[in-house]
Amino acid sequence: MRCTLSRNLLALGLLGAAASVAAQSDVVDGPLIRSAVSSSDSRDLSGVWYIRLYNRQINSTLGRLPPFTAHGKAAWDARVKAEKDGSPIADASSYCWPHGVPRVMNSPYPIQIIQTAAETVIVHEVAHNVRHIYMDQPHPQSIVPSFMGDSAGHWEGDTLVVDTIGLNDRTWIDEVGVIHGKQLHVIERIRKIEDGHALENLIRIEDPEFFSEPWYARITYAWRPDLRLTEYICEENNRNMPTNGHTAEK
């Protein structure tokens, strides 16, 4: 599936080093190169970013579980129990489907942001997910629900605000058991922090079917100019392919 050697080679090319491949691994997987910062333009989010403090249970700003409705709590309990019983309920990624929003923003793989006047694109290494965020345009009148939904973006000062609706109900919000329905409405506020060393995403999550009130998750990403995205093909060799809706070890 994904291969670290390719990444090392890519970093080799980026850094212009003539060192051997073996010697490069320390550079790539080592500490962040602090001398390199994202550009001084506060609206320039372009480049490669890598999640910090990844937590498979998305980091709620409440410091505890989201405010579930009874329906949301039952879904959580069922998933936690199934995992404890050694037969996890399969999520979208187990089927090689797109991870959905906001789940795809909480993945331990690099992401790359590309900006044009009309669009902000996020390419995710994990499962070659791609997000299209159309700038300064309203959502289309009619939206067919999809894994990644429909995202409309605009700037509020130096914060990129991304409004996402039109999500289907087949993705999860985290990897443990917080799930959602088709009423999910996600608003992300994305901005550079720490003098351009990091990106912050404050995510507002609203779905009256699963949550009694809107709640927030906060994720930060490190600026990683030393990385390039490598090829990740879930479809090539999926050893987690679910059986009857449960992930089975194969």
Next chain:
Amino acid sequence: MNKSWLPLVLVAGAVAVVAGAGLARAQAIYNPPPGQNLQGVWLIQADHSAIRTLEGKLPPMTAAAAARYAAALRSRRAGKPVFDTIQSCKPHGFPRILFAAYPIEVLQEPKQVTFLHEIHHMPRMVYLDMTLPKLDDMDPNWMGLSVGHWDGDTLVAETQGFNDLTTLDAAGLPHSTEMRVSERIRKLDADTLEDVITIADPKTFTKSWSTRVTFRRQPGRRLKEYVCTDSNPEAQGLPAG
């Protein structure tokens, strides 16, 4: 405050406000030179399911490659194209994905040209700030690794580092891990994109050869979500039908 300082303070303040507003409003949107601007959504214009050379001929295969190609054609005719990776939602590989009848979005940055293929939501990056590693140092994959540079208004891209699980087209034209793909991509006019593709693969072809494909601009079109595994029982390990 000494009144004589006031005008200076006001000017300094105004400069600070303007500069601050400028910083806050500034957005790093790269505008390529008009001739080099390939951005937009494009759609292939003709059927390239069985590619031919610029001269309209079958590419010059070695005897072993010709035998593989004939076997692929037979399996397609028999309705069981086992060679075809996309039957199980695996990638088309490069350059076959260029020939798919689905839109491609091109995004440009100073150091990278990105091709987003609607089919399989597959991205391809062409890095303008690096050279290709030696083939022996690369880990083969489906799309290879692409680097490029501008030759006037033509984007010249070189790609290698492929596995040998894919074919060059739907018909089943084979290639090896030693394939190198060179492209010359340019606009013929505002709404037409041309890609002249040269294939060098001494294990498969007796000499290098070229083919050509053109794309038509799709104004206002957005890439749709294409999820092969959502509709393909074989890829999901589920019973068919």
